[in-house]
Amino acid sequence: MIHTSALTKHFTSRKSTVEAVRGIDLRVEAGEMVAILGPNGAGKSTTLRMLTTLLPPTSGTARVVGFDVRTQPREVRARIGYVGQGTGSGYNQRGRDELVTQGRAYGLDTATARSRAAELLASLDLESVADRRSSSLSGGQKRRLDIALGLVHTPPLLFLDEPSTGLDPQNRANLHEHIRRLRADHDTTIVFTTHYLDEADQLAERVVVIDHGRIIADASPEQLKAEYAGDRITLTFDREDDAAAALPRLLGIAAGARGERTGPQVVLEIDGGSRIAPKLLRELDETGLPVAAVEIVRPTLDDVFLNLTGRSLRDAAATARPANQEIPA
Numbered sequence: 001m002i003h004t005s006a007l008t009k010h011f012t013s014r015k016s017t018v019e020a021v022r023g024i025d026l027r028v029e030a031g032e033m034v035a036i037l038g039p040n041g042a043g044k045s046t047t048l049r050m051l052t053t054l055l056p057p058t059s060g061t062a063r064v065v066g067f068d069v070r071t072q073p074r075e076v077r078a079r080i081g082y083v084g085q086g087t088g089s090g091y092n093q094r095g096r097d098e099l100v101t102q103g104r105a106y107g108l109d110t111a112t113a114r115s116r117a118a119e120l121l122a123s124l125d126l127e128s129v130a131d132r133r134s135s136s137l138s139g140g141q142k143r144r145l146d147i148a149l150g151l152v153h154t155p156p157l158l159f160l161d162e163p164s165t166g167l168d169p170q171n172r173a174n175l176h177e178h179i180r181r182l183r184a185d186h187d188t189t190i191v192f193t194t195h196y197l198d199e200a201d202q203l204a205e206r207v208v209v210i211d212h213g214r215i216i217a218d219a220s221p222e223q224l225k226a227e228y229a230g231d232r233i234t235l236t237f238d239r240e241d242d243a244a245a246a247l248p249r250l251l252g253i254a255a256g257a258r259g260e261r262t263g264p265q266v267v268l269e270i271d272g273g274s275r276i277a278p279k280l281l282r283e284l285d286e287t288g289l290p291v292a293a294v295e296i297v298r299p300t301l302d303d304v305f306l307n308l309t310g311r312s313l314r315d316a317a318a319t320a321r322p323a324n325q326e327i328p329a
Protein backbone atom coordinates (compact mmCIF):
# COMPACT_ATOMS: atom_id res chain seq x y z
CA MET A 1 0.00 0.00 0.00
CA ILE A 2 2.81 2.40 0.92
CA HIS A 3 6.47 2.05 0.12
CA THR A 4 8.85 4.92 0.76
CA SER A 5 12.58 5.07 0.40
CA ALA A 6 14.70 7.80 2.01
CA LEU A 7 11.72 10.17 1.87
CA THR A 8 12.95 13.64 2.80
CA LYS A 9 11.49 17.11 3.11
CA HIS A 10 13.39 20.30 3.82
CA PHE A 11 11.69 23.65 4.13
CA THR A 12 14.08 26.38 3.09
CA SER A 13 13.66 30.06 3.68
CA ARG A 14 16.22 32.84 3.34
CA LYS A 15 17.10 32.59 7.00
CA SER A 16 17.17 28.86 7.66
CA THR A 17 16.41 25.32 6.59
CA VAL A 18 14.10 23.06 8.52
CA GLU A 19 14.82 19.39 7.96
CA ALA A 20 11.26 18.33 8.69
CA VAL A 21 11.55 14.74 7.39
CA ARG A 22 14.98 13.16 7.17
CA GLY A 23 15.03 9.96 5.13
CA ILE A 24 12.00 7.86 6.02
CA ASP A 25 11.83 4.23 4.84
CA LEU A 26 8.35 2.92 5.44
CA ARG A 27 6.30 -0.02 4.19
CA VAL A 28 2.63 -0.39 4.99
CA GLU A 29 0.78 -3.51 3.83
CA ALA A 30 -2.90 -3.75 2.90
CA GLY A 31 -5.21 -4.00 5.88
CA GLU A 32 -2.82 -2.55 8.45
CA MET A 33 -3.81 0.07 11.03
CA VAL A 34 -0.68 2.13 11.61
CA ALA A 35 -0.08 5.04 13.98
CA ILE A 36 2.66 7.53 13.29
CA LEU A 37 3.51 8.73 16.79
CA GLY A 38 5.78 11.59 17.72
CA PRO A 39 5.89 14.92 19.53
CA ASN A 40 4.82 18.22 17.97
CA GLY A 41 7.14 19.14 15.15
CA ALA A 42 8.48 15.57 14.69
CA GLY A 43 7.51 15.56 11.01
CA LYS A 44 4.29 13.52 11.14
CA SER A 45 2.07 15.89 9.16
CA THR A 46 4.80 16.63 6.64
CA THR A 47 5.20 12.90 6.02
CA LEU A 48 1.47 12.49 5.56
CA ARG A 49 1.28 15.50 3.26
CA MET A 50 3.96 13.99 1.05
CA LEU A 51 2.21 10.61 1.00
CA THR A 52 -1.05 12.28 0.02
CA THR A 53 0.65 14.31 -2.77
CA LEU A 54 -0.03 17.63 -1.06
CA LEU A 55 3.69 18.39 -0.70
CA PRO A 56 6.47 17.38 -3.08
CA PRO A 57 9.35 15.52 -1.40
CA THR A 58 12.77 17.20 -1.45
CA SER A 59 14.31 13.82 -2.20
CA GLY A 60 13.58 10.13 -1.90
CA THR A 61 10.62 8.22 -3.31
CA ALA A 62 7.16 7.22 -2.20
CA ARG A 63 4.74 4.84 -3.89
CA VAL A 64 1.22 4.90 -2.54
CA VAL A 65 -1.42 2.37 -3.67
CA GLY A 66 1.01 1.39 -6.42
CA PHE A 67 1.67 4.89 -7.82
CA ASP A 68 4.49 7.38 -7.46
CA VAL A 69 3.45 10.46 -5.46
CA ARG A 70 5.67 12.71 -7.53
CA THR A 71 4.92 11.56 -11.06
CA GLN A 72 1.43 10.06 -10.67
CA PRO A 73 -0.30 12.28 -8.10
CA ARG A 74 -3.74 12.00 -9.71
CA GLU A 75 -3.71 8.23 -9.59
CA VAL A 76 -2.71 8.37 -5.94
CA ARG A 77 -5.39 10.93 -5.03
CA ALA A 78 -8.15 8.92 -6.68
CA ARG A 79 -7.35 5.95 -4.45
CA ILE A 80 -6.78 7.52 -1.04
CA GLY A 81 -8.83 9.37 1.53
CA TYR A 82 -7.23 12.16 3.51
CA VAL A 83 -8.63 13.85 6.57
CA GLY A 84 -6.38 16.75 7.55
CA GLN A 85 -6.01 18.52 10.86
CA GLY A 86 -8.91 20.69 11.93
CA THR A 87 -12.28 20.40 10.34
CA GLY A 88 -12.51 20.04 6.57
CA SER A 89 -16.27 20.15 6.32
CA GLY A 90 -17.84 23.38 5.14
CA TYR A 91 -20.06 25.46 7.36
CA ASN A 92 -23.12 26.24 5.37
CA GLN A 93 -23.92 22.93 3.79
CA ARG A 94 -25.84 20.14 5.41
CA GLY A 95 -23.76 17.05 6.11
CA ARG A 96 -25.70 14.84 3.71
CA ASP A 97 -25.45 17.40 0.87
CA GLU A 98 -21.78 17.84 1.50
CA LEU A 99 -21.21 14.11 1.16
CA VAL A 100 -23.20 13.94 -2.06
CA THR A 101 -21.30 16.93 -3.51
CA GLN A 102 -18.01 15.29 -2.59
CA GLY A 103 -19.14 12.02 -4.18
CA ARG A 104 -20.07 13.88 -7.39
CA ALA A 105 -16.66 15.58 -7.33
CA TYR A 106 -15.10 12.13 -7.30
CA GLY A 107 -17.12 11.19 -10.39
CA LEU A 108 -19.97 9.22 -8.82
CA ASP A 109 -23.41 9.65 -10.43
CA THR A 110 -26.02 11.32 -8.22
CA ALA A 111 -27.84 8.11 -7.25
CA THR A 112 -24.59 6.37 -6.29
CA ALA A 113 -23.36 9.45 -4.41
CA ARG A 114 -26.65 9.56 -2.47
CA SER A 115 -26.55 5.92 -1.51
CA ARG A 116 -22.90 6.16 -0.55
CA ALA A 117 -23.70 9.21 1.60
CA ALA A 118 -26.51 7.31 3.32
CA GLU A 119 -24.23 4.33 3.96
CA LEU A 120 -21.50 6.51 5.49
CA LEU A 121 -23.95 8.51 7.59
CA ALA A 122 -25.22 5.23 9.01
CA SER A 123 -21.84 3.69 9.64
CA LEU A 124 -20.49 6.84 11.32
CA ASP A 125 -23.63 7.30 13.39
CA LEU A 126 -24.50 10.63 11.80
CA GLU A 127 -28.00 9.92 10.51
CA SER A 128 -29.74 12.02 13.12
CA VAL A 129 -27.67 15.12 12.27
CA ALA A 130 -27.33 14.55 8.51
CA ASP A 131 -29.73 17.32 7.61
CA ARG A 132 -28.29 19.93 9.94
CA ARG A 133 -25.75 22.48 8.80
CA SER A 134 -22.20 21.38 9.60
CA SER A 135 -21.65 24.58 11.61
CA SER A 136 -24.15 23.34 14.20
CA LEU A 137 -22.48 19.96 14.76
CA SER A 138 -20.45 19.10 17.86
CA GLY A 139 -16.67 18.64 17.59
CA GLY A 140 -16.98 14.85 17.56
CA GLN A 141 -19.78 14.87 14.96
CA LYS A 142 -17.78 17.23 12.73
CA ARG A 143 -14.75 15.00 12.95
CA ARG A 144 -16.85 11.98 11.97
CA LEU A 145 -18.30 13.97 9.05
CA ASP A 146 -14.73 14.80 7.97
CA ILE A 147 -13.93 11.10 8.01
CA ALA A 148 -17.09 10.32 6.02
CA LEU A 149 -15.99 12.94 3.45
CA GLY A 150 -12.62 11.21 3.19
CA LEU A 151 -14.32 7.88 2.51
CA VAL A 152 -16.91 8.87 -0.10
CA HIS A 153 -15.02 7.32 -2.99
CA THR A 154 -14.39 4.07 -1.05
CA PRO A 155 -10.61 4.43 -0.97
CA PRO A 156 -8.64 1.34 0.06
CA LEU A 157 -6.30 3.61 2.04
CA LEU A 158 -7.29 6.33 4.49
CA PHE A 159 -4.95 8.90 6.05
CA LEU A 160 -6.05 10.67 9.21
CA ASP A 161 -3.94 13.54 10.51
CA GLU A 162 -4.41 13.75 14.28
CA PRO A 163 -7.99 12.51 14.13
CA SER A 164 -8.94 13.21 17.71
CA THR A 165 -7.08 16.42 18.50
CA GLY A 166 -9.41 18.76 20.33
CA LEU A 167 -11.92 16.07 21.28
CA ASP A 168 -12.73 15.25 24.88
CA PRO A 169 -11.93 11.71 26.11
CA GLN A 170 -15.49 10.46 25.60
CA ASN A 171 -15.70 11.72 22.01
CA ARG A 172 -12.24 10.39 21.39
CA ALA A 173 -13.24 6.91 22.55
CA ASN A 174 -16.34 7.13 20.38
CA LEU A 175 -14.28 8.14 17.35
CA HIS A 176 -11.90 5.25 17.97
CA GLU A 177 -14.83 2.87 17.97
CA HIS A 178 -15.97 4.22 14.61
CA ILE A 179 -12.51 3.97 13.11
CA ARG A 180 -12.25 0.35 14.30
CA ARG A 181 -15.61 -0.46 12.82
CA LEU A 182 -14.76 1.16 9.47
CA ARG A 183 -11.67 -0.92 9.36
CA ALA A 184 -13.54 -4.12 10.20
CA ASP A 185 -16.43 -3.49 7.79
CA HIS A 186 -14.50 -2.23 4.77
CA ASP A 187 -11.01 -3.60 5.29
CA THR A 188 -9.64 -0.08 4.80
CA THR A 189 -5.93 0.36 5.42
CA ILE A 190 -5.61 3.22 7.90
CA VAL A 191 -2.58 5.37 8.65
CA PHE A 192 -3.04 8.06 11.28
CA THR A 193 -0.74 10.49 13.02
CA THR A 194 -1.05 11.23 16.69
CA HIS A 195 0.79 12.59 19.66
CA TYR A 196 -1.63 10.89 22.04
CA LEU A 197 0.06 7.86 23.55
CA ASP A 198 -3.20 6.16 24.46
CA GLU A 199 -4.54 6.63 20.95
CA ALA A 200 -1.52 4.90 19.40
CA ASP A 201 -1.62 2.21 22.05
CA GLN A 202 -5.30 1.39 21.84
CA LEU A 203 -6.06 1.90 18.17
CA ALA A 204 -2.98 0.89 16.21
CA GLU A 205 -1.60 -2.56 15.63
CA ARG A 206 1.66 -1.02 14.58
CA VAL A 207 3.28 2.15 15.85
CA VAL A 208 5.91 4.02 13.88
CA VAL A 209 7.65 6.37 16.32
CA ILE A 210 9.19 9.43 14.72
CA ASP A 211 11.36 12.07 16.28
CA HIS A 212 13.24 14.91 14.57
CA GLY A 213 12.10 13.68 11.17
CA ARG A 214 13.38 10.11 11.53
CA ILE A 215 11.81 6.76 12.35
CA ILE A 216 13.28 5.64 15.65
CA ALA A 217 11.13 2.54 16.24
CA ASP A 218 8.52 0.56 14.34
CA ALA A 219 6.61 -2.35 15.89
CA SER A 220 3.35 -3.27 17.62
CA PRO A 221 2.67 -1.43 20.90
CA GLU A 222 3.30 -4.67 22.81
CA GLN A 223 6.58 -5.35 21.03
CA LEU A 224 7.74 -1.79 21.60
CA LYS A 225 7.04 -2.04 25.30
CA ALA A 226 8.69 -5.45 25.56
CA GLU A 227 11.77 -4.29 23.66
CA TYR A 228 12.24 -0.76 24.96
CA ALA A 229 10.67 -0.67 28.42
CA GLY A 230 10.19 -3.11 31.25
CA ASP A 231 7.49 -3.48 33.88
CA ARG A 232 8.04 -1.25 36.88
CA ILE A 233 7.89 -2.94 40.28
CA THR A 234 7.78 -0.57 43.24
CA LEU A 235 8.58 -2.21 46.57
CA THR A 236 7.99 -0.21 49.74
CA PHE A 237 9.74 -1.19 52.98
CA ASP A 238 9.02 -0.06 56.51
CA ARG A 239 12.60 1.13 56.96
CA GLU A 240 15.04 2.89 54.61
CA ASP A 241 17.84 0.57 55.77
CA ASP A 242 15.83 -2.43 54.63
CA ALA A 243 15.30 -0.84 51.21
CA ALA A 244 19.04 -0.13 50.92
CA ALA A 245 19.89 -3.73 51.86
CA ALA A 246 17.25 -5.13 49.53
CA LEU A 247 18.36 -3.35 46.35
CA PRO A 248 21.57 -5.34 45.68
CA ARG A 249 19.79 -8.60 46.58
CA LEU A 250 16.96 -7.82 44.19
CA LEU A 251 19.37 -7.02 41.38
CA GLY A 252 21.11 -10.33 42.13
CA ILE A 253 17.87 -12.32 41.84
CA ALA A 254 16.26 -10.45 38.96
CA ALA A 255 18.74 -10.84 36.12
CA GLY A 256 18.71 -7.94 33.69
CA ALA A 257 16.70 -5.66 35.98
CA ARG A 258 17.52 -2.00 36.51
CA GLY A 259 16.80 -0.59 39.90
CA GLU A 260 17.10 2.41 42.13
CA ARG A 261 16.16 3.34 45.67
CA THR A 262 14.47 6.49 46.90
CA GLY A 263 13.98 6.53 50.67
CA PRO A 264 12.14 3.37 51.74
CA GLN A 265 11.17 2.54 48.14
CA VAL A 266 12.96 0.45 45.55
CA VAL A 267 11.86 0.69 41.92
CA LEU A 268 12.89 -2.12 39.57
CA GLU A 269 12.41 -2.08 35.81
CA ILE A 270 12.25 -5.59 34.43
CA ASP A 271 10.50 -7.69 31.78
CA GLY A 272 7.76 -10.03 33.05
CA GLY A 273 7.34 -8.15 36.34
CA SER A 274 4.20 -9.97 37.46
CA ARG A 275 5.87 -13.36 36.98
CA ILE A 276 9.00 -12.52 38.94
CA ALA A 277 7.40 -10.46 41.75
CA PRO A 278 6.29 -13.46 43.93
CA LYS A 279 9.83 -14.86 43.82
CA LEU A 280 11.30 -11.51 44.85
CA LEU A 281 8.88 -11.17 47.75
CA ARG A 282 9.60 -14.72 48.95
CA GLU A 283 13.33 -14.23 48.88
CA LEU A 284 13.18 -10.89 50.66
CA ASP A 285 10.94 -12.36 53.34
CA GLU A 286 13.36 -15.24 53.87
CA THR A 287 16.28 -12.82 54.27
CA GLY A 288 14.39 -10.80 56.90
CA LEU A 289 13.56 -7.82 54.68
CA PRO A 290 9.78 -7.94 54.55
CA VAL A 291 8.03 -5.78 51.99
CA ALA A 292 5.22 -3.53 53.23
CA ALA A 293 3.65 -2.82 49.83
CA VAL A 294 4.22 -3.79 46.21
CA GLU A 295 2.96 -2.26 42.99
CA ILE A 296 3.54 -3.51 39.46
CA VAL A 297 2.97 -1.08 36.59
CA ARG A 298 3.01 -2.12 32.93
CA PRO A 299 5.07 0.20 30.72
CA THR A 300 3.41 2.80 28.52
CA LEU A 301 4.47 4.06 25.12
CA ASP A 302 5.77 7.12 26.95
CA ASP A 303 8.27 4.87 28.77
CA VAL A 304 9.26 3.53 25.35
CA PHE A 305 9.77 7.05 24.01
CA LEU A 306 11.70 8.03 27.14
CA ASN A 307 14.04 5.06 26.82
CA LEU A 308 14.53 5.70 23.11
CA THR A 309 15.19 9.43 23.30
CA GLY A 310 15.88 10.29 26.92
CA ARG A 311 12.82 12.59 26.82
CA SER A 312 9.24 12.02 27.77
CA LEU A 313 6.85 12.40 24.86
CA ARG A 314 4.70 14.63 27.04
CA ASP A 315 7.65 16.92 27.82
CA ALA A 316 8.82 16.81 24.20
CA ALA A 317 5.38 17.99 23.13
CA ALA A 318 5.56 20.87 25.56
CA THR A 319 8.96 22.01 24.31
CA ALA A 320 8.37 21.61 20.56
CA ARG A 321 10.59 23.73 18.35
CA PRO A 322 9.21 26.87 16.78
CA ALA A 323 8.49 26.59 13.05
CA ASN A 324 11.53 28.40 11.70
CA GLN A 325 14.21 26.96 13.94
CA GLU A 326 16.86 24.79 12.40
CA ILE A 327 17.02 21.24 13.72
CA PRO A 328 20.48 20.12 14.80
CA ALA A 329 21.83 17.07 12.94
Ligand SMILES: Nc1ncnc2c1ncn2[C@@H]1O[C@H](COP(=O)(O)OP(=O)(O)OP(=O)(O)O)[C@@H](O)[C@H]1O
Pocket residue numbers: 011018019020038039040041042043044045046047195321322323324
Ligand atom coordinates in the same frame (compact mmCIF):
# COMPACT_ATOMS: atom_id res chain seq x y z
N1 LIG B 1 5.50 25.03 5.42
C1 LIG B 1 6.48 24.96 6.30
N2 LIG B 1 7.51 25.82 6.29
C2 LIG B 1 8.52 25.75 7.17
N3 LIG B 1 8.59 24.83 8.15
C3 LIG B 1 7.59 23.94 8.23
C4 LIG B 1 6.48 23.95 7.32
N4 LIG B 1 5.64 22.93 7.65
C5 LIG B 1 6.20 22.31 8.72
N5 LIG B 1 7.36 22.92 9.06
C6 LIG B 1 8.26 22.53 10.15
O1 LIG B 1 8.64 21.18 9.93
C7 LIG B 1 8.74 20.48 11.17
C8 LIG B 1 7.81 19.28 11.15
O2 LIG B 1 6.47 19.76 11.15
P1 LIG B 1 5.21 18.79 11.11
O3 LIG B 1 3.99 19.66 11.02
O4 LIG B 1 5.41 17.77 10.07
O5 LIG B 1 5.30 18.12 12.54
P2 LIG B 1 4.23 17.22 13.26
O6 LIG B 1 4.98 16.06 13.81
O7 LIG B 1 3.10 16.92 12.37
O8 LIG B 1 3.77 18.17 14.43
P3 LIG B 1 2.27 18.43 15.01
O9 LIG B 1 2.00 17.26 15.91
O10 LIG B 1 2.44 19.69 15.78
O11 LIG B 1 1.33 18.54 13.86
C9 LIG B 1 8.40 21.50 12.25
O12 LIG B 1 9.61 22.04 12.73
C10 LIG B 1 7.58 22.53 11.51
O13 LIG B 1 7.67 23.78 12.13
